[in-house]
Amino acid sequence: MTKANFQDKQLVIDILSKSFDKNKSVNFIVKQDKKRSQRLKALMSYSFDMCCHYGDVYLSDDRKGCALILYPDTKQTSLKSILLDIKLIINCIGIENIPKAMRRESAIKKVQPSLPVYYLWFVGVEPSHQDKGIGSALMAELLEDSDNKKLPIYLETSTVKNLPWYKKFGFNTYHELDLSYKLFFLKRDVGVTN
Incomplete structure (x- = not known):
């Protein structure tokens, strides 16, 4: 794998938008209107940034595949992060959906660990190459x-059929949340062999 740079942004957005088009968790956040596909791309653009x-x-x-990794303990509130959040609300979530999105994020944050982790936010492959x-x-x-970074990997998925795939790589489900769809919380400790 190679580290993506800003010139790769559109490619990453395209891969993830196609890969997560039918994802329940993503579509819970993305405003469902005639601009849904643009809104989905706005979410992936925000995540990339x-x-x-x-x-x-x-x-x-x-x-043909990509992954977005976040180190939540390094995330800081800054003018840049606030502007990105505002852009996400306007271009993806919609102002009227803010309360629903905030309740979801609050419920998720209560389950996620507060220690330093390797958070696998998105991983996807171009659908024609899956x-x-x-x-x-x-x-x-x-x-x-x-x-190598000595960080456990954490992620969430709403795609039940992907659970055996993650399990194959040493992930275990540590929590489930019902948000009008089932969200599974998975983790893999450092050094787990498959």
């Missing part, structure tokens, strides 16, 4: 990266 500032963005070597091992190869490299 946040990870560029407070984490890492990786591309698979073939540039089931070819690209995601698995990328995940193996992410595991190695987290182990």
Whole structure:
């Protein structure tokens, strides 16, 4: 895998927007109107920017898959982060959906750990290239990266069919949350062998 840079932003947005188009958790946040696909891209743009500032963005070597990693303990409130949040509200969530989004985020934050972690925010593969091992190869490299950084990996998923895939890589479900859809909280400790 390679570290993405700002020139890769559109590619990452495209991969993730296509990969998460039908995702329940993502669509809970994205305002569902005639601009939904633009709003979904706005969410991925926001996520890319946040990870560029407070984490890492990786591309698979073939540039068909990507991962957004956040280090929550490094995230700081700044003018830049406030402007990104405002842009997210206007372009993705919608002002009328702020209370729903805030309740969701509050419920999630209560479950997430407060210690330093390797937070796998998004991992996706271009849909036409899925089931070819690209995601698995990328995940193996992410595991190695987290182990090298001595940070456990945490993530959430609402996609039940992905749970066995994560389990194959040593992830365990540590919590479930009902938000009109089921959200599964997973973690993998440092040095776990598959």
